[in-house]
Amino acid sequence: MTGMATHIDMKQPILDKNDRLAEENRALFAEKHVFVLNILASPGSGKTSTILATIEALRDEFNIAVIEGDIASSVDSEKIKAQGIAAVQINTGGACHLESDMIKRAVDVLDLDELDLILLENVGNLVCPTDFDLGENAKVMILSVPEGDDKPLKYPGVFQVSQAVVLNKIDTMPVFNFDQDAFCDHVKQLNPNAPIFPLSATTGQGVEAWAEWLAERVRAVQ
Numbered sequence: 001m002t003g004m005a006t007h008i009d010m011k012q013p014i015l016d017k018n019d020r021l022a023e024e025n026r027a028l029f030a031e032k033h034v035f036v037l038n039i040l041a042s043p044g045s046g047k048t049s050t051i052l053a054t055i056e057a058l059r060d061e062f063n064i065a066v067i068e069g070d071i072a073s074s075v076d077s078e079k080i081k082a083q084g085i086a087a088v089q090i091n092t093g094g095a096c097h098l099e100s101d102m103i104k105r106a107v108d109v110l111d112l113d114e115l116d117l118i119l120l121e122n123v124g125n126l127v128c129p130t131d132f133d134l135g136e137n138a139k140v141m142i143l144s145v146p147e148g149d150d151k152p153l154k155y156p157g158v159f160q161v162s163q164a165v166v167l168n169k170i171d172t173m174p175v176f177n178f179d180q181d182a183f184c185d186h187v188k189q190l191n192p193n194a195p196i197f198p199l200s201a202t203t204g205q206g207v208e209a210w211a212e213w214l215a216e217r218v219r220a221v222q
């Protein structure tokens, strides 16, 4: 029997189930005319800060809710609620990404008839969330200046699946050796069509252009 190998693919059945439920989510979001943005990034890159800045830029035009994915705690959803925005916290209890059944349960507690936009903060991780379709309208990734300009070379998948790339913390550029031209070149090689939005979630610089890109897409599903 030498040379015989049995290959059991554990990943595929999980993805099949995930993709089926993602399609159900997508159909529900389309029926309710709500745009869902899946935000992928490392821990500390500024997902919550960018979500808060985006809310401030768009809350006059759209009704917005947030779904927060974390391994543990409700720290982020409390920050969102403090701004008067509906927020649902998902605790994955260890899993390094959100799956579509978690989103299905989270949107159950939101009034989709009243919403135009749901911002989804995925678990901080540049690898695991990449493979999981949640039924979202778009994936966007955030890379922050302190993480370094080489990250597209090391984590190509997340840059390839994203429809846009936010480069956050540009206010810290003077204290990090971040080569923005090299970063943009790496991103363009992986994903020529994704626009790159350099911004600072804390100073607000560059937020307007990013928010307008998103607003155009939200308007298109109304």
Ligand SMILES: Nc1nc2c(ncn2[C@@H]2O[C@H](COP(=O)(O)OP(=O)(O)O)[C@@H](O)[C@H]2O)c(=O)[nH]1
Pocket (backbone or CB within 6 Å): 041, 042, 043, 044, 045, 046, 047, 048, 049, 050, 124, 168, 169, 170, 171, 172, 199, 200, 201, 202, 203
């Ligand atoms: N200087 C600077 N700090 C930022 C910026 N955005 C976020 N931060 C800080 O980075 C840390 C992590 O931000 P947070 O939004 O919680 O990141 P998350 O873990 O990706 O949700 C916090 O201390 C933020 O204040 C930015 O644009 N500039």
Ligand SMILES: [Mg+2]
Pocket (backbone or CB within 6 Å): 047, 048, 049, 076, 121
């Ligand atoms: Mg956060």
